[in-house]
Amino acid sequence: MPKHYRPAGKKKEGNAAKYITRTKAVNYLQISLATFRKLCILKGVFPRQPKKKVEGNHKTYYHMKDIAFLLHDPLIEKFREIKVHRKKVKKAVAKKNRDLAERLLNRPPTYKLDRLILERYPTSVDALRDLDDCLTMVHLFAALPAVDGERVEVKRIRNCRRLSHEWQAYISRTHSLRKTFISVKGIYYQAEVQGQKVTWLTPHALQQVLTDDVDFNVMLTFLEFYETLLGFVNFKLYHSINVNYPPILDPRLEALAADDKASSEEEEKEEATPEADENNRKSSNLDESELRLAQLQHQLPANEPGALMHLVEESTADDADDDETKQCKSLFKNLKFYLSREVPRESLLFIIPAFGGTVSWEGEGAPFSEVDEDITHQIVDRPTQSHVFLSREYVQPQWIFDCVNARIILPTEGYVVGRVPPPHLSPFVDNDAEGYIPEYAETIRRLQAAARNEVLPLPGIGDEDLDNSLVAAIIDRTESNEAAERKKRLEMLEKQYHDELKMECEGITFSTLSNTRADNPTDAMEKDDTPSVNEVDAAKQAEKDAADISKTVMTRRKRGLLQAIEVRVHLML
């Protein structure tokens, strides 16, 4: 009888029954691999790792329950309908039956993903927990070029832009942004929404190139799900702050968003911003998104039916806010920013209001102009600044990001125009756990401590003074430590010398001394700089014994665990 003999009529058991390979699953579901992939992505079904891979080690296994879960989904039937519809259209076109083709194309079978979202995320908190990938993806696609004829539809990209702006507007409005970081890959943001930390990455505001090494079918399927998810999450969040969703914006802006080829609009813009002559299309795109973001933020609080009610709610909401939100809200409170043309506007327009600042920019639709007297900071990213207002400070954009991460207003010394700014450090790293604190992190920490004691460092010279004094203090401290240690050692040697002298006087020979030493190995260690081999062994033995003693008292199970851990540590080393 073979080893795995199963009598006829007896069901499969164990891993063979529980898990199914991908090919078999596809056959079982009677769909194509592409449909299976799409279904898996939408339903969130992923392969599992069976304990015993019955069919072979190199295969992908799915849990049978997952496959049954897919089998009972109405989406499968929808996908079949879509396939049939596509065939019908193709046939109609091939027969030159244009009317039929047109009629079919007018009513393609559609499906909705809302039920799936509720199934995968029964509560909105669940959805927020898994929102990282969603946001990163939507922001990535929002940065792709919205050009007809590319592999990604313009409609989808516009939708991504809209969704990302809505999300940013909510975060900015509720002041829930916590950390920001400019990396080579783009800008990382971390917000805290309903107790969940949501981190996402937005690419730099530059045109991305569509590469050939990615499968857009897969990405677009993911995007399809993510778009729906983010839409519903946005709805929920907007609902929680009593704002209608989708927010109604300026009809002109809507029209702009809807129709990129509004050439007249574009021409107007060109007249309005003669500087932006290099890339008309791009600038219009950017302007549009910025305008939208600004408008969204502007509108969110004002969208309330009763302004009075809103005021009341604002005040109560203030009490409800936790300390961190309050801190974030008031970081840039009485500051007024002006963004130059060359800085990444979209990101700064998002961050500054999120931390309570007022912001304007160079271009159409700006709330206030460059010549406003109240502007405290102008964000500039150019080698030199020709015309300078004395009433404001000119800083590089990194200053904003560093301030936000440090939660204090950093001195602008290092960030002035034309200087290489201090290193930009990641707020996601726990320096203490890492065991190494970069120099600038230490400086920031000191500044934070100073700010907490309400002893604000004076701008300009004061800051440097503080630095100097602190450095001096550190040097002092280390020096004094070293001195104390040296002194201690000297004292010890002196004492030992005196002891030995005394013993010699009493007539103890060296041999007897060595005998006693065996009794007291630690003492011997202290006394002799070069202990004999035996003594070293004894000391080692003693050490080992000390470690073993506690082992003897452990239960057998715990001892086994300890041994396993030790073996693993040993292997890792």
Next chain:
Amino acid sequence: MGHSDGDHERDDLSADDSPWSDGVWSEDDEGSLSFEDSGEGSDADSDGDEVEAVEESDSSEDEVAPRNTVGDIPYNEWYKDEEHIGYDQEGKKIKKRDREGRIAAFLKNVDDAKNWRKIYDAYNDEEVQITKDEAKLISRLLKGKTPHSNVDPYPDYVDWFEYEDKGHPLSSAPEPKRRFVPSKWEQKKCSVRSKLICSGGKVVKLVRAIRNGWIKFDKPKEEPKYYLLWGDETDTADNKRQGLSYIPAPKPNLPGHEESYNPSVEYIPTQEEIDSYQLIFESLRSVPAYEKALREGFDRCLDLYLCPRSRKKRINIDPESLKPKLPSKKDLRPYPKTCYLEFKGHSGPVKSLSVEITGQWLASGSADGTIRIWEVETGRCLKVWKVGGDVRHIAWNPSPDRPILAAIVDHDLLLLNAEVGSEEAQMRAKELLCTDESAPQDDTVAAAFHPSEKMFFVATKKFVQVYDLQKAQLVKKLESGLREISSISVHPGGDNVIVEAKMNPLIVPLEILRGHSSLDGRGVLDCKFHPKQPWLFTAGADSMIRLYCD
């Protein structure tokens, strides 16, 4: 019908094959046949009439005009019951002839050789005799041949056309399209709206489908795309994810300092790397687009739907926390730490030790068959008994005034007068001891004296046996119910015996004392504490006893 008629005739012919082959055709038969025919129906008659007509046109019509003038009417029907069969040219009735019987017909047939050529003419009600040629003609016709034998039905084909320099008269052009598309008339039948879709040809079906609303032309209504999906979140039972346990995907790694566009210098590993890639950008405006952004997004997607996820139980325990917390050694002082004395004398492994209650004497039993008594403080061997057997256990009498030693040697229990201490004590001991005694059969494990009475307890593996020392006999046998007794001790009051089974004692380890060398797998065989001092005696397999002191 004509065909069936022919069949009948043929039947008849075949039936009368012999007369035919003889060249004799019975006229009578023919006559009877035609009678039957006339009885059957008009068609057959008309047929016959036709045949006659043909005959007439051929030969007889011109010569003899038909007598009857009723014309082409169903005369069989109409004149069936009349006496006449019609009218002649003068308008006189033509009387029906009398029927001749079958016998007469037969006789006629026999008499007249030419009778078979006579045919009854029902129209004129007379018998007609056909000529031989006519008979032949009829028989040819019946056979499906041409009436005249000299006609060739299949003459050789003579090609009258000229093909040279002439185009082929037939066209090989494909069927024109109009044969396939609906005609104008068909298109006109549709209503104006359905004209748009009529090109398919299933006009009526389409029209019906449209009228019944199966085909819709309006665009579907736009529903609001988003709504409040998560209503109230209080109901926890409903808010559980169905199906298999969901393993959330691990989040992407958060960026470290090294990923910054402007990192600290120490995060750039080497000068070469700084040279080869530009990892530091001195200002934000110089940061280019990250070309791998899409690729990384795609990789993440692949990870999300292709990577098997499984929950791994990772034990993240500090190994130190597993070790139990021991009390500080300092708090437990004094305890024996170092070897102070070695008692040498035994030649075999020392199996058992016992310290006298006063702490002055130490008794030891060895596998070499000796029992020795030592003075604790000096290490001097006071006395040696050679018992001649393996000493398994040894115990002092707990009362200091009677220095008696109990020893288990093989299967015997010995009580010895230790002969130590004061004279008086020695005397008393002598009094007490009389003889040895045969011991329990089982392996003895431990022994103990009763503190006040003259009793002695011996513990075997399963039982505790009580001996009366004076009478030197077994008094009681106590059953412990334990699997294995390891030691025994008696309550100082003497009322209870405590039996200790082999189990895990709670001991706080303090110090590992090393000194004895092991001999064939056995090291320390026994150890005893000094009753008064924090000293420890150990008996080793290397025939040494060591005293450890503070």
